[in-house]
Amino acid sequence: MPTVPMLSPINIDDRAIRLAPYNVAPIEFHNYWNVTGYASVVNNGHTVAVHIPKRSKLPSIKGGPLKNHYVFDSLHFHWGPDNKNGSEHHVNGTKFSMEAHIVHHSNQFQTLKEATGHKRGIAVVAMFLQASAPNPNPDLDPLIEALPKIKTAKEDTHLSAQAAFEWFRSQAQPSGYYTYIGSLLNPAAGKEVVWIVYPGAVPVSASQVEAFRNLHNIEKKLITNNCQGLCPARKMTVYYCPLQAGGTLD
Numbered sequence: 001m002p003t004v005p006m007l008s009p010i011n012i013d014d015r016a017i018r019l020a021p022y023n024v025a026p027i028e029f030h031n032y033w034n035v036t037g038y039a040s041v042v043n044n045g046h047t048v049a050v051h052i053p054k055r056s057k058l059p060s061i062k063g064g065p066l067k068n069h070y071v072f073d074s075l076h077f078h079w080g081p082d083n084k085n086g087s088e089h090h091v092n093g094t095k096f097s098m099e100a101h102i103v104h105h106s107n108q109f110q111t112l113k114e115a116t117g118h119k120r121g122i123a124v125v126a127m128f129l130q131a132s133a134p135n136p137n138p139d140l141d142p143l144i145e146a147l148p149k150i151k152t153a154k155e156d157t158h159l160s161a162q163a164a165f166e167w168f169r170s171q172a173q174p175s176g177y178y179t180y181i182g183s184l185l186n187p188a189a190g191k192e193v194v195w196i197v198y199p200g201a202v203p204v205s206a207s208q209v210e211a212f213r214n215l216h217n218i219e220k221k222l223i224t225n226n227c228q229g230l231c232p233a234r235k236m237t238v239y240y241c242p243l244q245a246g247g248t249l250d
């Protein structure tokens with residue numbers, strides 16, 4: 001199984017990107033906005049992770065650089081000590097307040113574990129959140145309200161799966177996105193991933209970001225920073241895929 005050196009996260013520099021060499025298509029989000037049932041939300045000691053029980057119609061993505069459907073595995077968040085240092089990817093040298101990773105595996109495999117290490121086995125959508133809104137973003141509130149219930153590491157709770165995804169719905173069809181072949185981050189570092197990085201940011205309030213910093217790790221200390229530092233610069237190609245305005249798929 002192919003492994004790659006650590007290639008993520010990176011600073012995406014608009015002066016160094018290339019336009020996508022293929023017909024650019026939007027990333028299609030299937031079954032995200034009409035998903036039914038519950039999602040589990042867990043404090044795993046490093047981050048907040050959202051999973052949904054296996055069912056016949058799991059959310060999936062397709063389009064852009066992805067030749068087939070990639071099935072939802074999990075969603076987790078990164079944040080940092082302050083609102084200017086909370087993302088793993090940087091865009092033109094700028095960091096955001098938070099970064100969410102929506103992790104998918106190719107439908108050629110049954111699980112993320114099976115897909116790990118296979119060429120184009122995994123695709124992650126990176127979505128930034130920025131503490132720029134004066135008021136809490138109501139679409140993120142269901143998740144924020146779940147956080148006090150999982151203050152201690154290894155605790156979990158539930159909320160509706162739809163509520164777990166609603167906060168990024170408005171950003172799901174941007175005017176363009178970046179994509180590159182990079183690697184997974186800890187704990188499976190060095191395994192190939194198709195990264196799809198959305199340049200815009202979901203506006204949230206400072207108090208919403210702060211709610212994540214109140215969570216405890218295994219040592220019962222606050223998780224104030226769970227971002228990995230940038231990889232040393234490598235010669236890798238980041239493509240930009242400009243899009244026409246498109247509709248939101250369900």
Ligand SMILES: [Zn+2]
Binds near residue numbers: 076077078185
């Ligand atoms: Zn991550």
